[in-house]
Amino acid sequence: MAVEAVRQDITEELGRTDNKVDLPSMSELASYVADQDTESGSEADSPTVGDYTAADPVMTVRDCNVFYGDTHALIDVNLDIGRNEVVALIGPSGCGKSTFIRCLNRMNDTIDIARVTGDLRLYGDDINARKTDVVLLRARVGMVFQKPNPFPKSVYENVAYGPRLHGLASNRAELDEIVQTSLERAGLWDEVKDRLEEPGTGLSGGQQQRLCIARTIAVSPEVILMDEPCSALDPIATARIEDLIDELSQNYAIAIVTHSMQQAARVSQRTAYFHLGRVIEVDTTDKVFTNPGHKLTEDYVTGRFG
Template structure:
């Protein structure tokens, strides 16, 4: 990244953006925490970035009758970590799951709006969801290794996508992925043992390695450290920081310290609305919206 994009650059690079960004003082109506923001609420801060990998425009998600995400606009910048924070049930995970269409597995879930990955609409009817998910990988809240060996856990993705033509090549992918996830030295002597036998933190890094193995471009992480102890968390955070060099990362977290440590941009969600987006340092030191300020200062949520 070479500095922040200027206003003009942004106009040029985000030709798909149809929504004007409102950076003015928040609506007085929104002061109450429990109240939902009204439907024409405009997100505070810069939702667009110059080098966007993913561009979301007017995204709405419904679970049956429940309007879970409301008119959300957001860019995910390349080689950047964007943190999504907010109180429980505010839609951050739902939004994350939209980005690789994991919501397709939920019958009653309906998504409208436009989400583009490299200018390609991922909700296009003609688009095959399988390569999309290979491009946009996901790490879940609870470590969920397959009940297979460590080796097979990593090799699963490359195998189904035919990424390796020989056993040697597959071995190399497994070693590379485990090394990137910082797990290689811990498990290299017991690759044939079950993945469930590892500790929680190792399992989560195994899951990250498994995601990396299919060489995605974007990695989505849904509270990846919530089931881990502080030491394992520190390792995973370190890993996220290293992965940023090669991948675009979106992370949902309940820990504001974690968001502050690992992310470059932060998005604050509140009851299905994206309230504020900005540079992480700016959001945490100088939040523009009252709700954001209340949340990060710990006054609620």
């Protein structure tokens, strides 16, 4: 563990608890680092506490680093996403959760100054390779965004857009079928079946977000990435989305970024705690919330900062 990083961690911790304590000297820090390393028992090259691998991985990420210009946004991240499991990514704002999931379907390509390195694989296919087709990748790895962002088109067109792009339906009847099943699985069909031709932007916030989920699953992806999907929704809409995530995990691997620890505890099987661009701890959700292995995780889940 790098001394500077620990110094930064400590600064942060101290800043939250007691402002009057002076920063420890470098020698004190060095001994703290040594203690930390022995305590957690992690190797020098892998500071992550807990087991970041999954038994049946769909996606594997090893040594992922992201740079935004000169800013090192993600540092040596290792994480697997298993089949039919929900992985929650938690951590304070700006810790790199969103950056991480945006690596998984190469949405960071749209940011000119972003540079991603590391070994990211989807069923063994290199995600980050230059020759990887991003269109195919994004068809396999769907994404739901923080703010509901339906197209300014009809409900039907919103869901039909993806299948139409990829030629998944050969005729109108098949397309209708895809639209209906997608909306049904997103739990939206009963509410919109009479207003398929109305604009998707006219729905309520929660309905819009479920429409976006329906749009994502209409393409039959293998993984669904969700970037704080409930942050703009009220508790009732949030509960519906959470139920939906639960159902969807029967068929899909899901990675969800959330700021709500209750939400992470409710929907996920495994949880990864991010801090300043590093994955501090990955374990079963139960373990992370009841018996965290790292001091930072404990502070975060007990609400002492973040």
